[in-house]
Amino acid sequence: xxxVEDKLxxxxxxxxEDPPTSEVNLLNSQYDGDRARFAFSYxxxxxxxxxxxxKGDEMAVADDMKMMxxxxxxESVGQRIKGDLMAGNAVVMFAYGLSGSGKTFTVFGPDAIxxxxxxxxxxxPHQLWGILPNMAYELFRDKKEDWKxxxxxxxxxxxxxxxxxxxxAKECHYKDGMKKDDDGFMDIGWCQSKVLHTWDDFRKExxxxxxxxxxxxxxxxxxxxxxxxIMTLDVEKPADDDPSRKLRGRLYVCDLAGxxxxxxxxxxxxxxxxxxxxxxxxxxxxxHPDQSKTKELQDQGKKINLSLxxxxxxxxxxxxxxxxxxxxxxxTIPGCNSFFLCKYLKDTLLQAKTYLFCAIRPEVxxxxxxxxxxxxxxxxxxxxxxxxxxxxxxxxxxxKLMQELETLKAAMADMRKQNADLEARAGGGDPAAIAxxxxxxxxxxxxxAEAEAEAAGAADGGGFSQADIEAAVAAKxxxxxxxxxxxxxxxxxxxxxxxxxKYARHGMKLTKLESETQQPH
Numbered sequence: 001x002x003x004v005e006d007k008l009x010x011x012x013x014x015x016x017e018d019p020p021t022s023e024v025n026l027l028n029s030q031y032d033g034d035r036a037r038f039a040f041s042y043x044x045x046x047x048x049x050x051x052x053x054x055k056g057d058e059m060a061v062a063d064d065m066k067m068m069x070x071x072x073x074x075e076s077v078g079q080r081i082k083g084d085l086m087a088g089n090a091v092v093m094f095a096y097g098l099s100g101s102g103k104t105f106t107v108f109g110p111d112a113i114x115x116x117x118x119x120x121x122x123x124x125p126h127q128l129w130g131i132l133p134n135m136a137y138e139l140f141r142d143k144k145e146d147w148k149x150x151x152x153x154x155x156x157x158x159x160x161x162x163x164x165x166x167x168x169a170k171e172c173h174y175k176d177g178m179k180k181d182d183d184g185f186m187d188i189g190w191c192q193s194k195v196l197h198t199w200d201d202f203r204k205e206x207x208x209x210x211x212x213x214x215x216x217x218x219x220x221x222x223x224x225x226x227x228x229x230i231m232t233l234d235v236e237k238p239a240d241d242d243p244s245r246k247l248r249g250r251l252y253v254c255d256l257a258g259x260x261x262x263x264x265x266x267x268x269x270x271x272x273x274x275x276x277x278x279x280x281x282x283x284x285x286x287x288h289p290d291q292s293k294t295k296e297l298q299d300q301g302k303k304i305n306l307s308l309x310x311x312x313x314x315x316x317x318x319x320x321x322x323x324x325x326x327x328x329x330x331x332t333i334p335g336c337n338s339f340f341l342c343k344y345l346k347d348t349l350l351q352a353k354t355y356l357f358c359a360i361r362p363e364v365x366x367x368x369x370x371x372x373x374x375x376x377x378x379x380x381x382x383x384x385x386x387x388x389x390x391x392x393x394x395x396x397x398x399x400k401l402m403q404e405l406e407t408l409k410a411a412m413a414d415m416r417k418q419n420a421d422l423e424a425r426a427g428g429g430d431p432a433a434i435a436x437x438x439x440x441x442x443x444x445x446x447x448x449a450e451a452e453a454e455a456a457g458a459a460d461g462g463g464f465s466q467a468d469i470e471a472a473v474a475a476k477x478x479x480x481x482x483x484x485x486x487x488x489x490x491x492x493x494x495x496x497x498x499x500x501x502k503y504a505r506h507g508m509k510l511t512k513l514e515s516e517t518q519q520p521h
Contacts, residue, residue, distance in 0.1 A: 001046075001047055001048060001049050001100075001102065001362075002047045002048075002049040002050040002052070002053040002054060002362055002363065003049065003053065003100065003361075003363075004053060004363055004365060005053050005054075005055055006053070006054075006055060006363035006364050006365050007027075007028045007054070007055055007056035007058065007363070007364045008027055008028065008050075008054055008056065008058035008061060008062055008362060008363075008364070009026065009027055009028060009029065009361070009362055009363050009364040009365075009366065009367055009370060010024055010025065010026060010027060010360060010362050010370065011024070011025040011027055011061055011065065012024050012025075012043035012044065012045045012065055013025070013043060013065070014042065014043055014044070014066065017076075019041075020041040020042055020076075021039070021041065022039070022040050022041065022042050022043035023037055023038065023039050023040070023043060024037070024038045024040065024043050024360075024374060025037050025038075026367065026370065026371065027058060027061070027364075028056070028058075028364045029364070029367050029371075030367070031367075031371060038374045038377070038378055039378075039381075040377065040381060041381075042076060042077065044068040044073060044076075045062075045065040045066060045067060045068060045362075046067065046068050046069075046073075046102065047062075047362040048067070050062050050362065053363075069127065070109060070127060070128055070129055070130060070134075071125075071127065071129075071134070073106065073130075073131065074129075074130075074131055074134040074135070077131070077355065078131050078134055078135050081093065081131065081135060081251075081353075081355060082135045082138065082139065084249070084353045085135075085139075085233075085235060085249040085250075085251050086235065086237070086247075086249060087247065087249065088239075088247030088248060088249050089249055089352065089353050090183075090185055090249070090250050090252070090348055090351060090352035090353070091249065091250070091251045091252065091352060091353045091354075091355070092251075092252045092254065092345070092348065092349060092352045092353070092354040092355070093107060093131070093132075093251065093252065093253050093254065093355050093357065094254050094256065094354065094355070094356045094357060095107045095254065095255045095256060095357050095359065096256050096259065096356060096357070096358050096359070096373065096376065096377070097258070097259060097358050097359035097360055097369075097373050098220060098258055098259055098260055098359070098360070098361055098366060098369045098370075098373065099218060099220035099221040099224045099257075099258030099259075099260055100220040100221035100224070100258070100361070101258075101359035101360055101361050101373075102359040103255060103256065103258075103357070103359045104130075104225070104255050105130060106130055106131065106357050106359060107130050107131055107132055107253060107255055107357065108130040108132055108133065108255070109126070109128045109129045109130035109133055110128055111210055112223055113207065113210060113211045118207070119133040120133075120203040120204075120206050120207040120210070121203075121207075123199070123200065123203070125137060132231075132253055136199070136202055136233070137199055139235070140196075140198060140199035140202060141199070144237070146237065146238055147235065147236065147237045148195065148234075148235075148236040148237075149195070149196045149197075149202075149233065149234065149235050149236075150193050150194060150195045150196060150233075150234045151165070151193070151194055151196060151202070151205065151206075151231060151232065151233050151234070152165060152188070152191050152192065152193050152194075152231065152232045153165050153206070153209045153210075153229070153230075153231040153232075154188065154191050154229075154230060155212075155213055155214060155225075155227050155228070155229045155230075156174060156227045156228045156229075156230070156307075156340045156341065156344075157214055157226055157227035157300070158227070158300055158303045158304075159173060159174055159303070159340075160172065160173060160174060161173075161174045161176075161188060161191070161340065162212070162214070162227075163190070163191045163192055164209040164210070164212045164213060164229075165191065165192040165193075165194055165205070165209050166191075166192050168499075169212040169499065170190070170192075172190060174340040174343075174344075175343075176190065177189040177190040177191075178343065178344060180347065183248070184347065184351065185250060185347075185348050185351075185352075186343075186344050186345065186347055186348055188344075193234075206231075213225060213229060214226045214227065214503055214508045214509075215508065215509065216267065216297060216508045216509065217267065217268045217269070217270055218258075218260075218265050218266065218267065218268050218297065219265070219266055219268045219284045219287075220258060220260055220265075221258070222268070222270045222282040222284070224258060225255065225257060226257065226297075226300060226508055227257050227304065228254065228255070228256050228257050228304075228307070228340070228341055229254075229255040230252060230253065230254050230255075230344070231252075231253040231255075232250055232251065232252055232253075233250070233251040233253070234248060234249070234250050234251075235248070235249045235250075235251075236248045252345070252348065252352070254345070256308065256341070257304045257307075257308070258304075259305075259308055259369065259372065259373060259376075260301075260369060261301075261305060262297075262298045262299075262300075262301030262302040262304070262305050263298060263301075265294070265297050265298055265301050266287040266288075266294045266297070267287065267288040267290070267293035267294045267296075267297050268284045268285075268286070268287060268288065269284070269285050269286055269287070269288050270282045270283060270284055270285065271283050271285050296505070303339070306338075306339060307339035307340060307341045307342070308341070310336055310338055310339050310341065310342045311336075311341050311342050311345075312376050312379070313336060314333060314336040314342050314346055314349075315376065315379050315380045315383065316379050317333050317335075317336070318333060318349070318350075318380075318383045319379045319380070319382045319383055321333070322382055322383050323382065327350075331350070332346075332347065332350065333346060333350070354380075354383070356377060356380050356381075358373050358374065358376070358377040359373075360373050360374065
């Protein structure tokens with residue numbers, strides 16, 4: 001977004017869609033020639049406030065750039081990401097860039113718990129939804145009874161991992177419980193996993209978890225996330241060509257901390273103003289008078305900078321290996337294990353489909369940050385790896401349950417059709433046809449009694465009615481959901497007062513504890 005009055009600092013051009021090719025050019029900058037041009041797959045212009053803030057002679061340049069909306073962005077890449085996930089791949093979505101540049105907005109959309117436009121407050125597609133809500137909405141819309149979808153959501157703040165899914169936001173050292181699963185993907189065992197059955201389940205769980213994030217106001221963003229937030233979404237479904245084999249796709253949504261140098265950060269005071277339409281605009285009015293708050297943020301920012309630098313180094317090493325053709329399936333990159341971000345993601349990145357979303361600020365003021373972000377993206381753009389599919393065999397209990405469920409569903413469909421035919425024939429007075437359909441109906445009841453007597457139960461000793469079969473289907477679905485949830489466990493942690501006091505010492509607030517605050521947070 002355009003947030004300060006300044007000259008235009010970038011020009012984004014989407015040259016073609018198939019294949020996707022684009023470029024970002026730095027304007028009014030100290031960089032020239034090839035150093036000021038960066039080629040990518042997609043370059044999206046979305047600085048909606050530019051007409052109010054842009055100064056100088058480049059208004060026509062800004063007007064000529066195609067303004068991208070959230071639905072247009074999802075149409076460009078969302079379906080491809082969804083397809084990779086559904087095919088059983090590990091998929092990583094990286095949001096990288098300066099605080100306040102639009103990382104979270106691109107991936108999620110508005111996500112502040114106190115915002116009426118927060119994506120999880122809308123049950124139907126909304127114009128401000130980011131890539132994930134649009135994709136998840138379609139995923140749950142298409143979900144079958146034999147699919148299992150589960151999520152984890154946690155935040156890395158300096159040396160700890162905070163489980164945002166646990167009721168008390170349990171915290172442990174980032175190395176605790178971190179290990180590879182059977183497919184070679186890194187996992188944190190103690191973080192709570194929640195099985196989700198519906199789209200509304202997902203919205204509710206995310207809203208609750210998101211309220212546990214640690215955030216602080218800086219001059220770059222009035223609600224800057226302090227650390228890296230990672231959400232995983234696991235999707236297990238039968239393979240189309242072999243229902244006894246299950247595909248397991250895992251989506252890693254990585255909303256990284258801002259890339260600004262720690263020394264540039266200060267704990268900021270903001271004022272909030274609303275326009276005639278009720279839209280709120282937050283304006284930084286300067287540093288907070290308590291300098292200890294700024295010092296805490298800067299100390300924290302040093303660790304964040306080091307973790308992001310290590311990740312940039314990892315991408316650079318991967319790019320060099322790809323260029324030299326030495327990066328083979330199953331190989332690894334030495335080093336890059338000192339901080340949480342690389343330790344958690346590096347082996348997964350070597351066998352995943354990775355989508356990197358780099359957000360930049362459009363103003364000249366932020367050129368040094370923009371140049372660094374685009375350089376990181378340029379290194380990453382040359383990397384291509386072969387993704388590893390995760391597959392597993394369905395358990396005998398699951399396979400038996402699904403076979404019974406399919407039998408019940410087919411029987412219910414036949415019963416409905418036959419009942420409709422019976423009513424139609426009876427109305428026409430065709431005794432022979434009615435007798436024939438009644439006979440078939442009795443045969444169907446007998447077959448169902450033999451296959452599913454225990455689950456559905458007989459109705460008055462005379463076989464099964466349509467209502468009996470519908471009840472049996474519901475019972476089987478509930479049984480399957482219970483089986484999927486067996487691995488979900490609760491978590492314990494600190495009290496709200498302890499959490500508030502601990503994070504206040506670091507100049508941070510937890511949104512779930514600050515619902516009554518009058519300051520932007």
